[in-house]
Amino acid sequence: MESKGITANEYEVYVADSPWPDTISGTTLTDAINGNLHRLVSSAGIRGSYISIVGYRAEYKPGILGGKGGVDVAITLRRDPKTGYSAAYVAHAWIYASADDLDEHYDLTDKQFSAALQEATAYDDPDAFVSDVATSDIFGVSEDELPALAAELRPIWRYAHLSVNEIVQHTGLSQTDFAARFAIPLRTLQGWISGSRECPPYVRLLLAKQCGL
Structure with a gap:
């Protein structure tokens, strides 16, 4: 790229x-x-x-x-x-x-992380997301900082596009056991997985991080 x-x-x-x-x-x-x-x-x-x-x-x-x-x-x-x-x-x-x-690393602020996560939902291509957002007004970084920032942005795109079903499968738990572990009503979890209900992005993020993704 x-x-x-x-x-x-x-x-x-x-x-x-x-x-x-x-x-x-x-x-x-x-x-x-x-x-x-x-x-x-x-x-x-x-x-x-x-x-x-x-x-x-x-x-x-x-x-x-x-x-x-x-x-x-x-x-x-x-x-x-x-x-x-x-x-x-x-x-x-x-x-x-x-x-x-x-050693190359860029520390995102909470505000920058949140803004990048919101932007990531609009991109189907992670490379396009990284290229556009890294050079946007969200960060305003120098050219030397771009590679390290790009490395931090790619996992954010993945968080934005993880489905609840992928998170559940990652744990190896059944839907019933997953719902019980995180105190989620089973029908709510099943609705998120089937698509009949929308899982809030912040809930998916919290679940993904809690499950080690």
Whole structure:
């Protein structure tokens, strides 16, 4: 992606059982990881299906990649025990990158987060959302700050477009158990899932964060 001064960077990823690396891209390393988690799981050599990605932690480790050092992305997966796999599993993807690549960060104020979340609902394309909103009057950042800001905006688009059904499926709970856990009337939850009732965006956000999304 290259738009309005936001340029994508490429990062090579070690691929298990292959002599050739994969390549992911993003405005920053964090942005590249957020946009390519499923590819990173594949690069880690995971065989078999999984229900969802619970989350990840990226950390620079000097001893990996033949001692050259790189970024280890520990990705927690939720698997179906019925397939014979453990319910929780951590896959490790290795990226040829430095510790400095993880340091780029932009701190959003609560007001900026709220404004960006509202804007995200109007965009079907996350790249278009990131490009437009990062350069809007909401932030007024310098060109040097754009890559780090773009990395923070991409998860906001995801929050805005998560459905209640996706949140419930992520937990692995039944609708009845999910409703009980969060004290939501079952018929209300079922209405949100079916679309017969609209779940307020702030409720979806709170549920998504509470469930580790």
